[in-house]
Amino acid sequence: MSKLYDVIIIGAGPAGLGVARALQDAGVKDVLLVERESQPGGVPKHCRHPTFGLQTFWRPMKGHTWAKKLLEYVHYPIRTATTVTALLPDGQIEISSDGGIETLRARKIVLATGVRETPRHPRLVSGVRPQGVLTAGALQQFVYLRGLKPGNHPVIVGTELVSFSAIWTLRSAGVRAVAMVEEGPRPTAWRLCLLFAKLLNVPVYLNSHVSRIVGSGRVEGIEISGKGTQQTLACDSVIFTGKFTGEYTLVRKSHLAFDATTGRPLFDQHGACSDANYYAVGNMTHPADMGDQCYQEGIRIGATIAHSLQSVRDTSTFVAVQHDEVIRISAPSVVRLDDTDSKATFNIRVQRPVKGDVVVRDGDKELYRRRYRCMPERRIMLKDIDMSGVTEHSALRISIEAR
Template structure:
C-alpha cells in the first residue's frame, strides 16, 4: 500500500505554493506538491515584468524573482515533470512520470492547476496553420527561456493585462508590436494601460475583430473587421492573449461535480468540492486573478484545510449559487452549511460591461447590495455576505440591477 499523505497539492504555482506555506505554518507534516512542468513556480516564473509582489512583499518584483522567493518558504518535497492523469474517490490520484504510472493517496487533495489562454481555434479565426501563431504564455517561453523572437512584426490579439505584458516581453526581445486588436469599444484592462502602449508606439484598434490569418508557411497578414470595414494588416506573427479558462480536463473525467457549461468543479466558500476530500483553489476557480491574489487565496484555503484535517470531515449539505446570465462565473459556486464562517466573499466575472447594483438574495431576502462598475475579465469582490440564516431550503441568487 502506498504512503498516505496528509495533503497532496496538484500544481506548484502561486495558489499551490500559498496552500503549502499555510499548511507548513500550521504544522502539517506529510505534504507533497506535484508539478507537471520541469520547474515549480507556475506562470510567473516565465514573466520578467515587475507586476508581482505588492500584496505579498509590499514592493514590485519581476515574476521569476517573486516565484523564486515564494519557493524559499516551502520545505515540502515537490515532484516536477509529473502529470496527474486521474482523480479518484477516497483520496486517490493516478500520476505519470519517468518512474512510470503510480497511485498516490492523501487525506486531502488540492487542485491548483491554474489556467490557460484561449488559443486561435476556439476563437473561430479562419485560415491555415502557418508558423508564427502563439499565445502570450508561449511568447514568454520563446523570449525568456529560449532567447527567441516570435517575429519582427507581431500583432497582439486582446487588451487584457496579460496583453500589455506581451508588449513588455516583445520589447525585451527588441521587437515592437505592429498593433493590438480589441473587439470591444475600450481596452479590457484599465485605460491607463493605453498610455503604456502609446509610449511604446503600439496602436490599439478597438471595435475590431480578427477574422482570418493569411499565409501558408509563415504568417503574412491578418484580416480584421474594424468599425464595419474589412482591412488587411501586414504582420509576421499573431499573439493571442487572455480569455483565460481553467484547466478542467481532469475534472471532466472525474467523479467530482462540475458546472455543465464550463467543466469548473463545484466548490464551497472554503474551497471544498462535492467530494470533501478534494479542494479547489486559485485561477482554476475564477480565471484569472493576479499572481499575488492567488497566493493570498492559497494562504486562506491552506489554513482551512489544516483546520479540517484533525476531524477529516465537513458538513455534507450544500446549496448551489445561481446568477444572472450577464454574470459569467461566481466563486464559490456552492455554499456549504456550517456552524461557523457565517460571512462569505464572492468573486464574480461579467460577460459584458455593466454598471449597477450587484445584489445577493436568499429567495426574497436581500443579503447584499452594492453598486459596481463591472468590466469583463476583472474580478468583482462581494465581501462578507452574511450567510448566518442560510438553510438547506435557501435559494441563493446573484443579480445585477440598474
C-alpha cells in the same frame, strides 16, 4: 500499500505554494507538491515585468524573482515533470513521470492547476495553421527561457493586462508589436494602459475582430473587420492573449461534481469540492486573478485544510449559487451550511461592462447590495456576506441591477 500523505497539492504555482505555506505554518508534516512542468513557480516564473509582490512582500518584483522568493518559504518535496492523469475517489490520484505510472494517496488533495489562454480556434479565426501563431504564455517561454523571437512584426490580439505585458516581453526581445486588436469599444484592462501602448508606438484597433490569418507556411498578415470595414495588416506572427479558462481536463473525467458548461468543479466557500477529500483553489476556480491574489487565497484555503485534518467535515448540505446571465462566473459556486463560519465572500466576473447595484438574495430576502462599475475580466469581490439565515431550502442568487 503506497504512502499516505496528509495533503497532495496538484500545481506548484502561486495558489499551490500559498496552500503549502499555510500547511507548513500549521505544522502539517507529510505534504507533496506535484508539478507537470520541469520547474515549479507557475506562470510567474516566465514573467519579467515588475507587477508581482506588492501584496506579499510590499514591493514590486519581477515574476521570476517573486516565484523564487515564494519557493524559499516551502520546504516540502516537489515532484516536477510529473503529470496527474486521473483524480480518483478515496483520496487517490494517478500520476505519470519518467518513473512510469503510479498511484498516490492523501487525506486531502488540492487542485491548483491554474489557467490557460484561449487559442485561435475557439475565437472563430479562420485560415490555415501557419507558423507564428502563439499565446502570451508561449511568447514568454520563447523569449525568456529559450532566447528566441516569435517574429519581427507581431500582432497582439486582446487588451487584457497580459496583453500589455506581451508588449513588454516583445520589447525585451528587441521587437515592437505592429498593433493590438480588441473586439470591444475600449480596452479590457484600464484605459490608462492605452498610454503605455502609445508610448511604445503600438497602435490599438478597437471594435475590431481578427477574422482570418493570412499565410500558409508562415504568417503573412491578418484580416480584421469592424464597423462595416475590413482591412489587412501585414505581420509575421500573431499572439493571442487572455480570455483565460481554467484547467478542467482532469475534473471533467473525474468523479467530482462540475459545471456541465465549463467543466469547473463545484466548490464551496472553503474551497471544498463534492468529494470531502478534494479542494480547489486559485485561478482554476475564477480565471484569472493576479498572482499575489492567488497566493493570498492559497494561504486562506491552506489554513482551512490544516484545520480540516483535525476534524470531520459534514458534506451533506450545500446550496447552489445562481446568477444573472450578465455574470460569467461566481466563486464559490455553492455555499455549504456551516455553523462555525456564517460568512461567505464571492468573487464574480461579468460578460460585458455594466454599472449598477450587485445584489445577493436568498429568495426575497436581500443579503447584500453595493454599487459597482463592473468590467469584463476584472474581479468584483462581494465580501463577508452573512449566511447565517441560509437553509437547505434557500435560493441564493447574485444579480446586477443596472443603473
